[in-house]
Amino acid sequence: MQDNTSDTVRRGAADPSIGAALMARLDAFAAFSEEPGALTRLFLTPEHAAAAKQLSGWMAEAGMTVRTDALGTVIGRYEGTAPGMPALLLGSHIDTVRNAGKYDGNLGVLAALAAVQELNRRGERLPFAVEVLGFGDEEGVRFPVTLTSSRAVGGTLTPAMMEVADREGVTLSDALRAFGGDPGGIAGAARRDALGYVELHIEQGPVLEAENLPVGIVTAINGATRLTATVTGMAGHAGTVPMALRRDALAAAAEMVLAVEATALETPDLVATVGRIAAEPGAVNVIPSRAVFTIDARSSSDATRRAGLDAITGRLRAVAARRGLDLSLETGHEATATACAPGLIRQLESAVERCGFRPLRLASGAGHDAMAVAAAMPVGMLFVRCRGGISHHPAESITAEDAGTAVAVLLDFLRHFDPSNLAA
Amino acid sequence: MQDNTSDTVRRGAADPSIGAALMARLDAFAAFSEEPGALTRLFLTPEHAAAAKQLSGWMAEAGMTVRTDALGTVIGRYEGTAPGMPALLLGSHIDTVRNAGKYDGNLGVLAALAAVQELNRRGERLPFAVEVLGFGDEEGVRFPVTLTSSRAVGGTLTPAMMEVADREGVTLSDALRAFGGDPGGIAGAARRDALGYVELHIEQGPVLEAENLPVGIVTAINGATRLTATVTGMAGHAGTVPMALRRDALAAAAEMVLAVEATALETPDLVATVGRIAAEPGAVNVIPSRAVFTIDARSSSDATRRAGLDAITGRLRAVAARRGLDLSLETGHEATATACAPGLIRQLESAVERCGFRPLRLASGAGHDAMAVAAAMPVGMLFVRCRGGISHHPAESITAEDAGTAVAVLLDFLRHFDPSNLAA
Numbered sequence: 001m002q003d004n005t006s007d008t009v010r011r012g013a014a015d016p017s018i019g020a021a022l023m024a025r026l027d028a029f030a031a032f033s034e035e036p037g038a039l040t041r042l043f044l045t046p047e048h049a050a051a052a053k054q055l056s057g058w059m060a061e062a063g064m065t066v067r068t069d070a071l072g073t074v075i076g077r078y079e080g081t082a083p084g085m086p087a088l089l090l091g092s093h094i095d096t097v098r099n100a101g102k103y104d105g106n107l108g109v110l111a112a113l114a115a116v117q118e119l120n121r122r123g124e125r126l127p128f129a130v131e132v133l134g135f136g137d138e139e140g141v142r143f144p145v146t147l148t149s150s151r152a153v154g155g156t157l158t159p160a161m162m163e164v165a166d167r168e169g170v171t172l173s174d175a176l177r178a179f180g181g182d183p184g185g186i187a188g189a190a191r192r193d194a195l196g197y198v199e200l201h202i203e204q205g206p207v208l209e210a211e212n213l214p215v216g217i218v219t220a221i222n223g224a225t226r227l228t229a230t231v232t233g234m235a236g237h238a239g240t241v242p243m244a245l246r247r248d249a250l251a252a253a254a255e256m257v258l259a260v261e262a263t264a265l266e267t268p269d270l271v272a273t274v275g276r277i278a279a280e281p282g283a284v285n286v287i288p289s290r291a292v293f294t295i296d297a298r299s300s301s302d303a304t305r306r307a308g309l310d311a312i313t314g315r316l317r318a319v320a321a322r323r324g325l326d327l328s329l330e331t332g333h334e335a336t337a338t339a340c341a342p343g344l345i346r347q348l349e350s351a352v353e354r355c356g357f358r359p360l361r362l363a364s365g366a367g368h369d370a371m372a373v374a375a376a377m378p379v380g381m382l383f384v385r386c387r388g389g390i391s392h393h394p395a396e397s398i399t400a401e402d403a404g405t406a407v408a409v410l411l412d413f414l415r416h417f418d419p420s421n422l423a424a
Numbered sequence: 425m426q427d428n429t430s431d432t433v434r435r436g437a438a439d440p441s442i443g444a445a446l447m448a449r450l451d452a453f454a455a456f457s458e459e460p461g462a463l464t465r466l467f468l469t470p471e472h473a474a475a476a477k478q479l480s481g482w483m484a485e486a487g488m489t490v491r492t493d494a495l496g497t498v499i500g501r502y503e504g505t506a507p508g509m510p511a512l513l514l515g516s517h518i519d520t521v522r523n524a525g526k527y528d529g530n531l532g533v534l535a536a537l538a539a540v541q542e543l544n545r546r547g548e549r550l551p552f553a554v555e556v557l558g559f560g561d562e563e564g565v566r567f568p569v570t571l572t573s574s575r576a577v578g579g580t581l582t583p584a585m586m587e588v589a590d591r592e593g594v595t596l597s598d599a600l601r602a603f604g605g606d607p608g609g610i611a612g613a614a615r616r617d618a619l620g621y622v623e624l625h626i627e628q629g630p631v632l633e634a635e636n637l638p639v640g641i642v643t644a645i646n647g648a649t650r651l652t653a654t655v656t657g658m659a660g661h662a663g664t665v666p667m668a669l670r671r672d673a674l675a676a677a678a679e680m681v682l683a684v685e686a687t688a689l690e691t692p693d694l695v696a697t698v699g700r701i702a703a704e705p706g707a708v709n710v711i712p713s714r715a716v717f718t719i720d721a722r723s724s725s726d727a728t729r730r731a732g733l734d735a736i737t738g739r740l741r742a743v744a745a746r747r748g749l750d751l752s753l754e755t756g757h758e759a760t761a762t763a764c765a766p767g768l769i770r771q772l773e774s775a776v777e778r779c780g781f782r783p784l785r786l787a788s789g790a791g792h793d794a795m796a797v798a799a800a801m802p803v804g805m806l807f808v809r810c811r812g813g814i815s816h817h818p819a820e821s822i823t824a825e826d827a828g829t830a831v832a833v834l835l836d837f838l839r840h841f842d843p844s845n846l847a848a
Contacts, residue, residue: 204664205661206660237816240628240630240631240788240815254679254681254682254698265667275707276703279698284650284720285650285699287697288698365663
């Protein structure tokens with residue numbers, strides 16, 4: 001029976017026991033939390049330290065040599081056929097949002113660990129080293145900066161970013177020192193020596209569920225722009241101002257919200273969202289003089305995102321002009337897209353196919369550590385289906401079967417990994 | 425010169441000195457306020473008492489006998505050609521909102537007083553008595569009920585309404601007793617004996633300004649319905665959920681806001697306003713799961729208002745159904761329309777024409793004391809142009825010329841007033 005299962009795994013199908021073990025480990029790992037009964041694990045906190053210690057222990061059991069880099073990232077190394085070979089990096093993050101789900105970040109780290117554990121159990125060595133990284137700062141909840149641990153690996157972390165403080169006034173560098181990290185050792189954390197970085201992560205969206213697929217291959221991490229739109233009209237009594245004499249800021253904003261939606265619906269590979277809106281003065285019986293709303297636009301293509309934003313702002317200005325209202329647009333956060341390396345996309349696709357699934361390509365709408373690591377090496381991402389696309393919530397859910405499939409795909413990918421020509 | 429002016433007034437044109445005097449009096453009256461430099465005069469406060477005392481003094485100077493009714497309404501009586509004749513009531517309110525303008529309410533009381541003062545100055549007696557009423561409770565700022573003083577005159581005030589309390593826990597009846605009123609004397613305040621009630625008031629809307637007219641004749645005080653709409657969709661990550669898989673509550677609400685506006689634009693004598701909106705969870709990068717907004721719909725015709733609301737709710741349900749979202753509608757405040765007496769409308773129209781102006785009929789979108797008084801007698805209203813339609817704000821503004829015209833129209837109306845057949 002055990003041999004049959006092993007053969008099955010060699011052929012690419014998932015081993016149910018691996019999925020079950022991974023789910024049990026994710027459950028156990030969720031206990032490292034600031035509060036009982038809910039998962040909250042912020043960067044450089046005692047919970048983070050305890051989780052890192054547990055992760056280190058599991059890595060050592062899986063035959064890895066374990067260290068922690070200057071930023072507190074736990075790194076387990078599984079040597080290749082010879083010691084000291086260049087390493088392929090796998091991983092994700094072990095910090096969480098407040099009242100988080102168990103899978104965001106943690107799945108990617110523990111699935112990579114499960115794959116290495118399986119290699120180690122079988123005594124398999126690959127023609128390259130495999131390192132599993134557990135980053136500590138992806139969610140950006142504690143400090144006003146984020147991705148510092150993966151930026152360090154990517155070689156783009158600056159000393160200035162270390163001097164920001166949390167709400168209690170503790171600077172990142174002080175918190176890091178207390179954690180056992182080394183704010184002075186940032187430069188040494190960069191990994192330009194690595195072959196590439198592959199991150200497995202729950203989709204945090206509904207596409208795989210809608211396509212009835214357990215995994216999908218990420219083509220790019222979307223670039224994003226955030227705008228704040230302010231529409232200024234004229235207040236008036238809801239009873240006394242005839243419809244034709246109104247300059248209603250909220251009615252104009254409503255038309256603009258629909259223009260945002262319509263533009264995104266019409267534009268392939270563009271999503272745009274109005275998440276916040278307010279009308280002023282905000283009384284039931286007063287025609288709004290001002291409406292303020294946000295726009296979040298994302299695309300895996302920077303050109304598409306910029307053209308989409310141009311189309312959106314053009315439509316918004318047309319609405320304002322037609323209604324005789326003022327419109328001001330303020331750009332907040334803006335980030336360019338991160339393309340996954342074409343060679344890694346193809347190799348992940350092949351692994352998915354060999355495991356018996358249609359290889360679906362999709363963009364990542366959310367940000368990930370891979371964005372920051374990409375500054376130093378080719379990156380790839382494998383998404384895992386999650387129920388209802390729900391994430392950042394205790395209801396975040398995946399199946400043991402999908403977890404097993406994810407590890408099987410990762411194992412297959414590793415066994416076939418060809419580091420030559422990843423970028424083209 | 426004085427005789428010329430008098431002749432002019434007799435022929436219906438305004439006397440500039442009357443307008444100027446009225447404006448000066450309105451400025452002086454605005455000093456009766458809770459705070460220096462801003463006008464705030466709430467029901468049954470020391471400021472209200474001081475204003476009532478000043479008003480009583482001015483009434484006495486104008487040849488009126490002055491009393492205060494059970495609800496604290498100041499009533500000045502100017503006898504007709506014989507003592508004890510039936511009275512035509514004129515008036516408005518002397519309470520204000522917080523940080524109010526000087527004209528809302530106060531103009532109607534002091535313009536009526538100015539008209540009587542002019543009759544008295546000329547020794548003119550009419551074939552009926554004229555009483556000027558200064559109501560104290562139109563804005564409803566202090567207590568959770570409103571129009572109590574005009575309801576008392578209309579005969580619909582109930583003892584239960586007197587037991588509500590303000591924020592400090594003071595009941596209306598206790599506050600009234602301290603003011604010198606008589607909570608037990610409600611029934612005696614009803615004025616079923618009166619010939620009718622005519623209220624002059626600033627328009628609080630932009631119609632007269634747009635029509636370039638100083639005054640207009642009110643046909644009805646609009647009925648109003650307030651609804652709260654709650655749209656429930658599904659939250660999701662703004663980056664990860666494709667447009668086609670979204671159930672965005674705010675995008676649906678935006679479509680509904682436009683449906684409210686479109687229905688009112690298409691329906692004569694219907695205004696509808698969305699004054700408040702909120703999206704939940706209300707984060708820039710989260711697709712809204714819920715949107716809540718208010719609808720305020722008004723018409724001078726109850727049938728039009730109800731049909732308009734049916735059309736609006738039908739459109740809203742269609743939007744929700746097409747988008748696969750839930751919609752709940754909750755009716756809050758609802759008030760039927762108050763028609764002005766046809767005979768009073770016609771007589772006010774004639775007075776406006778005799779004063780040289782086109783008699784424009786318009787509905788009142790805001791509520792007024794006339795609504796409550798209408799329970800006991802025919803009511804009519806004359807609107808006065810105000811700048812930009814702005815009201816309930818220190819920027820509320822009228823011209824001295826319009827104030828003079830308003831008094832001239834009121835005087836002309838009084839001189840021609842025919843109490844027979846007002847309702848038909």
